[in-house]
């Protein structure tokens with residue numbers, strides 16, 4: 001797919017629902033008694049993988065235009081799947097569902113696409129095994145396919161070596177089925193959607209600093225969930241409006257949970273103009289309209305506890321840094337190597353191909369921004385966020401940028417290119 005510069009970005013846009021929150025709504029709705037109604041549910045390939053896994057375990061769901069109804073069967077209502085559960089490209093589905101499956105009274109198997117079968121699952125096998133779970137990597141390489149024999153679980157206090165909401169959520173979900181409380185302490189606080197949403201469904205969850213604790217065997221009740229727009233998807237539009245001169249874009253109802261809004265803080269540090277309007281909140285999840293105006297940006301340092309709050313936005317932040325004056329240093333971001341693709345390597349190589357002065361480091365990158373970008377041929381490596389990041393880089397580059405295997409955006413944002421075209425005025 002080919003991309004060129006545009007004249008300016010103007011107008012308003014509604015961003016599809018938050019992916020992390022959509023996954024959780026399906027899972028917790030399935031484990032709750034009664035009906036859960038989810039509005040602005042994200043119908044992307046990843047979330048559809050979650051739906052398909054729970055349908056295979058006997059959960060009925062009805063999908064209409066913007067509403068998903070889940071007929072939950074309670075904590076012990078899932079039934080044994082007849083065949084292997086396919087989590088597609090979704091790390092969130094794979095890791096969170098494993099915590100649930102570990103405590104069931106039936107065995108199950110899980111697999112996913114080529115990317116999922118390369119991603120590390122030891123990080124969940126270790127704490128689940130410490131809880132007494134029977135979970136194994138079929139090939140013994142610490143990756144999916146996984147075989148899980150559900151068993152009674154015991155409570156633990158897990159000191160996670162990584163700040164990962166997927167690991168934390170997996171352990172907390174297993175904690176629903178444990179014989180005593182389960183706590184997880186992370187090196188830095190990761191996104192807390194699981195804690196907030198489980199509490200709103202009736203679980204007893206408490207958080208102190210970067211430790212979350214859950215009490216076992218709650219009675220979860222179906223809820224109405226309104227999913228805010230995904231800040232990780234909004235990030236691409238924010239970046240486009242900042243970079244393209246003479247732009248002004250209003251992005252409606254975007255989730256700004258402080259464990260997710262690091263991109264806004266990084267942009268502020270770079271001199272970017274993003275105004276929050278109409279702030280609201282539902283079940284502890286804040287949202288706002290974001291008014292973005294073209295800005296001249298300068299370099300910054302992105303590191304430490306900020307990293308988990310913008311982990312999925314680093315590809316597009318690297319694009320912003322490429323167009324900012326001066327040096328941007330991103331460190332403490334080694335987790336990026338084990339996402340849907342090795343995002344560190346791919347961003348460094350592909351931005352360099354567009355003329356960016358960029359050096360990869362052990363756990364991040366150094367970008368000396370401000371040089372003109374030129375079009376190039378870049379491959380998405382089937383990673384949705386890489387494809388979208390380069391569609392934005394193309395808007396700041398001279399000539400034509402070709403993105404190969406660009407259709408992978410369907411993982412998190414079907415319709416991304418149409419939405420981008422709608423707000424981008426051509427020359």
Ligand code: S3P
Nearest residue numbers: 020092163164165166167311312
């Ligand atoms: C997610 C957590 C993050 C993030 C992913 C979604 C979640 O992964 O990168 O896109 O929904 O919990 P890690 O927990 O592996 O950092």
